[in-house]
Amino acid sequence: MIDTLLFDLDGTLLPLDTDEFINSYLKLIATKMSKFFDPQQFIAHLLDSTMAMVNNLDSSKTNKEVFWEAFFSKDINIEKEILQFEFDEFYDKDFPSLKKVLKPHPFSSKILKTAFLMNYDVVIATNPIFPLNAIRQRLRWINAENFPYRLITSYEIMHFTKPHIQYYEEILSIIKKSPENCLMIGNDVEEDLIVRKLGVKTFLLKDYMINRNNKKIISDYSGSFNDLLNLILTLRKRGTGVERL
Template identity: 45%
Template sequence: MINTILFDLDGTLLPIDPDTFMHHYFKVLSERCAHLVDPKKLPKMILDSTELMVCSTDPDKTNQEVFMADFSKKVEPVFQELLPVLDKFYEEEFQNLKFTSQPIEIVREIVNILKEKGYTLVVATNPLFPRLAILHRIQWTGLEVEDFSFITDYENMHFCKPNLDFYNEILQKINRSPAECMMIGNDVQEDLIAANLGMKTFLIEDNIINRENKEPAPDYRGSYRDLLDFVMYLPNLKQE
């Protein structure tokens, strides 16, 4: 029986234009670091190290460790000086990128219904960013960090989507079986792959990402309104 709901973040809990977000993210970050790293080169450095992190299959290294090991080599002369600059950026400036998102009330309705019915809620976002950046984005939705029992980030995870071990690691951390979980997301390749472990899946079609243009086969699919109707009919676990 399903008792746990995993949510993707960008494009699911938080409608956002990824291209607009990334453009402004790199613009502001590059300006902040310009006294140490060529602003024209920094985005590619970060993207290359991120790609290495996405491809990592090392269970003994967190995503942060994989990223930093590679990124530090690219900026080696100024790496130690750069770290506090990056920390300050995420603490003080990242939150100003909220304008790139379009939070909607119906998401908060969906989450509140699930909370009231006693479901365990997880933010299963691709853990490419530091925890602080992910917490900011959760807050942009109008939700509270405390609404969720577990939140993935690049400090606490060792794998990225679409690696199935990303989902296996979540299951291990929250002590759940696949049969107890449903993954809700808008990315056909990264989110629906959870079905390969035995999870139920719900595809949000409002902001669908389908890189391979293959016909998706989720257990459920539809708009945010359809998802709201769906969770309203889920059993109340507090009455079981």
């Protein structure tokens, strides 16, 4: 029986064009760090350090630890504490301005409210390459910051990223759920649908679908926000598992 919903964030609950968001984010943070770095060199270094997180499969290190180890693996003439303070200040003061790239959609908050009213456990299964503060900021943009989530996957606590299957295994371990109890909801064919390998059902949200490598789409369910809402209602009412839309 499905009793747990795993939601991707960017392009799923958060209705935006992911590439537009990332490009705007990189420009903004490079401007913030321009007093220390050449902007283009900073962006290249930031992306290299992010890829270190994405490629890491060492379960003894959190994504945060991997990121900062990679960032300071080159000659950085700034104390780590100072730079981390600048990053924290960026997420507090500058990051909220990125809300401008949001494509408002009333269904995001409605779907979450419905899920909690129907007593689902809810996980924000966003790719954990950002600190928790940045993720909560993005949830705030859709009036969804204060729901009682079972888990929000941030870089402080997670040890793997999408599309590694270990990321999803870690989620299931933390929330102590079996694959058959869960439905993963996302818009990225490669990053979100891979969880089917564990036996987790999937819903592919097509509004902002991403399929960068033109992979064959194999998902248990797919459709719009409205289709997703109907499925969530159906699952809990019938209580017999997933029914075909």
